[in-house]
Amino acid sequence: MRSDIRFGILGTGGIATKMSEALPLVEGATMYAVASRSQQQADAFAVRHGFEKAYGSYEALINDPHVDVVYIATPHNLHFSNTMMCIDAGKHVLCEKPFAVNAREVHQMIDRARDKGVFLMEAMWSRFLPHIIHAHEIVQSGQLGDIRLLVADFCIHRPMTNPKDRKFNPELIGGALMDIGIYPMFLAEFMLGSPLDQVAMAGLGVTGVDMNCSAVFQYPGQAQAVLYSSFLAESGTRAAIYGEKGTLLFDDFWFMPGNLRFVDAQGKETSIPFEKIGNGYQYEAAEVVRCIRTGLQQSEFMSWADSIRLIERLDAIRHQCGIVFPGHD
Template sequence: MTIRWGILGTGTIARLVADDLGLLPNAELAAVGSRAQARADTFGDTFDVPHRHGSYEALVADPDLDVIHVATPHSAHLKHATMALEAGHAVLCEKPLALNATQAEQLIDTARRHDQFLMEAMWTRFLPVMDDVHRLVHEERALGDVRLLRADIGVTQPFDPDHRLFDPALGGGALLDLGVYPVAFAFDLFGAPDAVTSSAVLAESGVDEQCAAVFRYDDGPQAIWQASLRADAGRTCMLAGPEGRLQGTRAWWKGAPFELTRSDGSTTSWARPYEGNGYQFEAAHVMTCLREGRTESPVMPLGESHALLQTMDALRAEWGVAYPQEA
């Protein structure tokens, strides 16, 4: 069964996803939508997309689509995903699912009211290496009871008030763009935290340019993470328990080596390289869900996406970071 995809947006993520859809059998990139016909046509020429729409409204009105990937900035997720759901399409929406938990709740309600599939595009959760992590942690218990997660992610982006990463109107800041990954990693392993300690450095525009937090869980574990727009934080991760530790190197999500060090000092390293950019795995999962008639993913459930935003809302409130849409 061929699944026909539409992509709403033509930016960097849209291009990476378009590349990776070409790696999947029975996935057809059938349409693209942009706010400008010229951009839709250029994207269509690049990725051999037959239907090029000069507005998002025209894309969601296309009857020959099964699922739409929403690839616009955080601030537009509610509007654009709602349009697609109400038009009768399944939706894979870029992370975070919405700007805040209230918007996420509205979006989830819309999906359920229209009986349509909706999933947050937390692409790292579907990477091949995550199968290894879950097997080692949960099935083989190679670390024993995991007590600690550390994760860092950062980029070096010069301050520019007009850049989306620093623009409050576009949901800018390190947390929603980068910090969401280690937050989601902690949720995947331990669930929502029972207590949070955090700190942030704000940019001149009022968004968080750097942030860090410690998640505490009543049954013992801690998750310690940081995210930065102004520092190359290394993009590493480490899980540890009494029986050993599991470390991901700088580009672990790109298939770079992981290393397991056991309590006796022995080590094992392995890599899970793959073709493409890594977005094909979440897309393949979406197609499986659609073929099975699901309206929600068992791997990235909507309740978890909502809880992630509740936690991030609380962090932003503590830091005094708010977006114009929230006034």
């Protein structure tokens, strides 16, 4: 009998909660430990979600020999150092997006994981949602013909009530691009591959981070992707892929579990529904279990090369927008 993969989570924020709600749906995964910088917070979180262990420091969790894989759900600025610490302790790692602040850091993380023989994956959870996988299959199948245009956004109004909040704090690698703009950028990279070139523009807020960030990607054969993100506006957060032979439309909040609609060249619309199970984070966790059990160091679905491609794109966009993170860049 195979033993379960024991998950440890660093952090007790919103994303840690999402994963904790999803893990019970994952066969072969055990909610083992959670760590916070505050023992009290770790204890409360462990009780609420049913973890066996609660640690008052990240180091304590990482040094627990029973932890198989660490899910890094800490603020963006800690992804790199936490990942490195876990790898050095011989732990497998699932690290929240953005994987790190820039390509240099991502390369270091990957090199270290390769050397240490551990599994490492960026927690780009949308990549593993059934409707996103199906959309990718449709694009690959040629059903849409040549792809001409991809439009995706992630705009959600986040009033800056607290400038120290991680979303607005440059020291915590805040800003729209790294927090939410990464999703549309990922979708374009995933569906259409790397563009020939891109232009991007951002509006920097009072704290120095980007309050909005938009980009246009240009592909061979003239296809374009139009991608935008904002903390200032509440838009539909939609995605659409326009091809020669039809259009694929995603439900609102396209990056979350949802449905697809296919509109053919004559305008006839067909719904492609998907059963909605849990919050959707279980799919990436299941992939972690599968990879670790198979002895893989990377997933072929969100590979190291995929993460390098994505962070290099973000680096280029940030450079064009003048978004700099001191101490990293």
